[in-house]
Amino acid sequence: MDSLSDTRRSRHINWQYLFAPHSVAVIGASNTPGSWGYGIMRHLLASAKKKIYPVNPTTPEVLGIAAYGSVVDIPGSIDLAVIAVSAPRVPMVMRECAQKGVKAAVVVSGGFAETGEQGGKLEAEVVKIARQGGIRFIGPNTMGHADTSSQLSTLAWTWEMPPGPVALISQSGNYGHRIIHQGMISGIGFSKFVCTGNEADLHLEDYLEYLAQDENTRIITAYIEGLREGRRFFQLAKEITLSKPIIAIKAGATKASAKAARSHTATLAGSDAIYAAAFRQSGVLRVDDDDELCDVVTALLYQPLPRGNRIGILTIGGGLGVVAAEACEKEGLEIAPLAPATLKKLDACLPPRWSHGNPVDMAGISMAENPVIFPSLWALMEDETVDAVLLQAPVGANTDRLATMFDSEELRAFRQAEESSLSLLRQRVRQQEKPVLMVKPAVEFATDPEVASLFSREEIPVYPSPRRAARVLNHLAWYRRYLDNS
Amino acid sequence: MDSLSDTRRSRHINWQYLFAPHSVAVIGASNTPGSWGYGIMRHLLASAKKKIYPVNPTTPEVLGIAAYGSVVDIPGSIDLAVIAVSAPRVPMVMRECAQKGVKAAVVVSGGFAETGEQGGKLEAEVVKIARQGGIRFIGPNTMGHADTSSQLSTLAWTWEMPPGPVALISQSGNYGHRIIHQGMISGIGFSKFVCTGNEADLHLEDYLEYLAQDENTRIITAYIEGLREGRRFFQLAKEITLSKPIIAIKAGATKASAKAARSHTATLAGSDAIYAAAFRQSGVLRVDDDDELCDVVTALLYQPLPRGNRIGILTIGGGLGVVAAEACEKEGLEIAPLAPATLKKLDACLPPRWSHGNPVDMAGISMAENPVIFPSLWALMEDETVDAVLLQAPVGANTDRLATMFDSEELRAFRQAEESSLSLLRQRVRQQEKPVLMVKPAVEFATDPEVASLFSREEIPVYPSPRRAARVLNHLAWYRRYLDNS
Structure with a gap:
């Protein structure tokens, strides 16, 4: 853990130079497709808002732009x-940056503390030079970072990150990449993405503090292998989670994975039990993987x-119903016992063969019986013992499938009825403070954009x-309980 | 548990009438889109191989085919x-079927033992009539069944089930439906699908015994809420799993889910611990849900x-690598300690920054360094301590992404190199008896059929x-150990 006890350390950093620079030098810019210096240049050039200067002593131009032999040869000032x-x-390059008056840096290069003692010494040297030159930097051994509002990306890969209110701090570039992918599938937009690398200068805790203040960020997510300033992280988290949820993956709980973390970003994974307790005490939602992270984010955004x-x-x-009840109970949720008034309402909606209890099994209602679904849902939501609803009903059926049953006009009417019911559902969810989550096989989305947009x-x-x-649902209920008791 | 101790009971059944009938009567056939009688008719008519007779006393024809007032009015003989x-x-309908000499039936109708005592009596009456008439039947309260080789489907829904070597017996129509969907996404083909319903006559165990002999079925899957003949099931399973894998979901392990199972198909879920032990002792691979079921099936089919x-x-x-190692260790797998010779081989393949251990982290090789992947994989597979490989490498990168780096000819060459490497991989997997499973975010498949077909x-x-x-991998290793000890 760091000797600095001031959790507010990062307020002295001018983050603009890192996240919204006016000018960027790419040292190691390259014309070789597939190389880092090529990928980063391409990505940076995709947005025209800032001046880009390639630096490469062996070639006169990179991707059609005049290259400089050294950063000191560039005529204008360099933010990043x-x-x-x-x-x-x-x-040497960092020394030249200091000489030039560069404000901030991203050190993509690997081969530092993560490789052992020799690399550690090299890293310490880089930190010393940067500190003397007043340069704050991300990395080394990082994949880069991105900001959708300033349209900056120092990442070498080319997925277009959709803009939105979710920030991601990742101690792995590739795993961060995965989370962004998964987010794209789930319709999540991102504000900022930082791969922290070896955290030789800027720590995960600095980014966390910065994102707490960032008005483009409503939810903070993180992939963590080990915290360099654990105490500071949890002090910050305790404050932040009162207004912005933090969702974190903490990897390295097992022997070989902890060892792998050490050789990855030179971090000590630490005791998993201690981490688990600290996450709970500071209101951090801990998740297992990218799927679960995106699942929770989607719910927090909309419900x-x-x-x-x-x-x-x-x-x-x-x-x-059996599988859903089992899944809920295994997660520690309760299956609400329904009030007699609710059973009565459901008797009035549903065919007599329904299950007469919770799970409310509509017992294979046919497509023709579809109009019973929403009245049953309203009855369930109105029950005072029900805090949230898990909905597995044929709402948003696959268009191809419906087309085998209905002609095009019937189909349109069917969809319109669904749309207005879902719109009503949206209102009721908010009025009653009762989240409703839909369960539906992925195939119906993969093959049917009409269905996907119906829900989104x-x-x-x-x-x-x-x-x-x-x-x-368990995460949501836990977080509400945490906030109510804070 | 049933009083019949003969596990071979079902050999006396003429299954042809159920799975490959020459003539089918649909009693309750309907012209109302969305109704069961309509959906079943449409589905049956989609294959022209058998004679279809709609029965409905109130309409002269169904979907353009002359309807009969009663099954007894049909001129030809009726198999199903x-x-x-x-x-x-x-x-009454069952009595008429007996009178007509119908051989087998599927009772889709619900409202029997699953609804309580009254329904139970009605069900017993139907069984008695069918037994007297020599009619074996599926259900009641079933969604139907399907056979891809005889092209029969009595299901009311219209997904086209792709043909293949996997059979599914399901105590839930909807959950079975989900498994078929999930299988479709995973590229799994099915031989037969039976929704067992209330199992008033034919039991899950009868279908299991039949499928063991079915030459179109190489793998048997099942969704189980409760077994009516547990002893018979496990005796059969112990024999079958020696040559055909059985993969089962057993639901109803928790209080509310067990209660839901009772009102669903009138089954008693029983003690989960007893089931778990019995599955283990009979070589049945128990899985949690449809995803896991399809995941295991895919591996058993190809690896x-x-x-x-x-x-x-x-x-x-x-x-x-950290997340993968953690996932393996949490599943009870070991991370193989690599032999010095393997480390040497990897040193020769990989850039110096690689992790020098297992997980073998290639440390963010660029696209230009891609040719190192397969030599590294061969080195890993040749290590005697490695029993299986989990591969997370940029093989089969997204076509759009590659297109930003390569021109079309380069891209073609790149893909061809990947194809021949994967073809070599296929051979080595079989020669060395070492499964290799690829890990890749779903988005790359959803958006890129070229990538999907590369692996399939x-x-x-x-x-x-x-x-x-x-x-x-844990299921595969467990099954191998089970078979080695049997």
Whole structure:
């Protein structure tokens, strides 16, 4: 743990130079497709808002832009330097950056503390030079960073990160990459993405403090292998989670994975039990992987937090109800006992063969019986013992499938009825503070954009299995309880 | 548990009438889109191989085919009757079927034992009538069944089930439906699908015994809520799993889910611990849900069983390696300690910054360094301590992404190199009896059919997360150990 006890350390950093620079030098810029220096240049050039200066002593131009032999040869001032040269050359390059008056840097190059003692010494040298020159930097051994509002990306890979209110701090470039991918599938937009690398200068805790103040960020997510300033992290988190949720993956809980973390970014994974307790005490939602992270983010973006953990299940089939109830109970949720008034309302809606209890199994209602779904859902939501609903009903059926049953006009009417019901659902969810999560196999989305937009328009999160939905509901209920007691 | 101790009971059944009938009567056939009688008719008519007779006393024709007032009015003989009328009418309809000499039936109608005592009595009456008439039947309260080789489907829904070697017996129509969907995404083909319903006559155990002999079925899967003949099931399973894998979901392990199972198909879920032990002792691979079921099936279809549980991990990024190692260890797998000779070989392949251990982290090799991947994989597979490999490398990168780096000719050459490497991989996997599972985010498949076919052609299973791949490897290793000790 660091000797600095001031958790507010990062307020002295001018983050603009890192996240919204006016000019960027790419040291190690290259014309070789597939190389880092090529990928970074391409990505930077994709947005025209800032001046880009390639630096490469062996070529007159990179991607059609005049290259400089050294950063000191560039005529204008440089806010940010992206350094992608071999590790032994980094001290010299950093010295030149200091000489030039560069404000901030991203050291992409690997081959430092993560490789052992020798690399550690090299890293310490780079830090010393940067500190003397007043340069704050990300990395080394980082994949870079990105900001969708300033349209900056120092990443070498080329996925277009969709803009939105979710920030990601990642101690792994590739795993961060995965989370962004998964987020794209789930319709999540991102504000900022930082791969922290070896954190020789800027620490994960600095980014956390910065993002707490960032008005483009409503939710902070993180992939963590080990914290360099654990105490500071949890002090910050305790304050931040009162207004912005933090969702974190903490890897390295097992022997070989902890060892792998050490050789990855030179971090000590630490005791998993201590981390688990500290996350709980500071209101951090800890998740296992990228799927779960995106599942929770989607719910937090669109749904209220439930008052408790008693779940109502509305399902089209008995087996689905059994599996859903099991998934909820295994997550520690309760299956709400329904009030007599609710049973009465459901008797009035549903065919007599329904399950007469929770899970509310509509017992294989046919497409023709579809209009019973929403009245049943309203009845369930109105029950005071129900805090949240897990919905597995044939809402948003696959268009191709419907086309085998209906002509085009009938189909349009069918969809319109669904749309207005879902719109009503959106209102009721907010009024009653009762989240409703939909469970639907992924195939219906993969093959049917009409269905996907039906739900996204009304901000109804959809999960591919009851287990994933139940896990999310448990996180939401836990977070509400945490906030109520804070 | 049933009083019949003969596990071979079902050999006396003439299954042809159920799975490959020459003539089918649909009692309750309907012209109302969205109704059961309509959906079943449409589905049956989609294959022209058998004679279809709609039965409906109130309409002269159904979907353009002359309808009969009663099954007894049909001129030809009837192998199979599909019954989709309201529960109280089923005894009468079954009596008419007996009178007509119908051989087998599928009773789709619900409203029997699953609804309580009254329904139970009605069900007993139907069984009595069918037994007297020599009619064996599926259901009641079933969604139907399907056979891809005889092209029969009595299901009311219209997904086209792709043909293949996997059979599914399901105590839930909707959950079975989900498994078929999930299988479609995973590229799995099905031989037969039976929704068992209330199992008033034919039991899950009868179908299991039949499928063991079915030459179109190489793998048997099942969704189970409760077994009516547990002893018979496990006796059969112990024999079957020696040559055909059985993969089962057993739901109803928690309080509310067990209660839901009772009202769903009138089954008693029983003690979960007893089931778990019995599955283990009879070589049944127990899985949690449809995802895991399809994951295991895909591996069993295409990969050998590993000799042990020591895993080699080849990864493009340190974070991915940490998460993969953790996932493996949490599943009870071991991370193989690599032999000095292997480390030497890897030193010769990989850039010096590689992790020098297992997980083998290639430390963010660029696209230009791509040719190092397969030599590294061969080195890992040749290590005697490695029983299976989990591969997270940029093989099969997204076409759009590659197009930003390469021109079209380069891209073609790049893909061809990948194809021949994957083809070599397929051979080595079989020669060395070492399964190799690929981990790759789902988005790259959803958006890129070229990538999907690259792997399916060479029968390399791809999983969206290391956790799912690790779970599969654990099942494979367990099954191999079971078979070795049997």
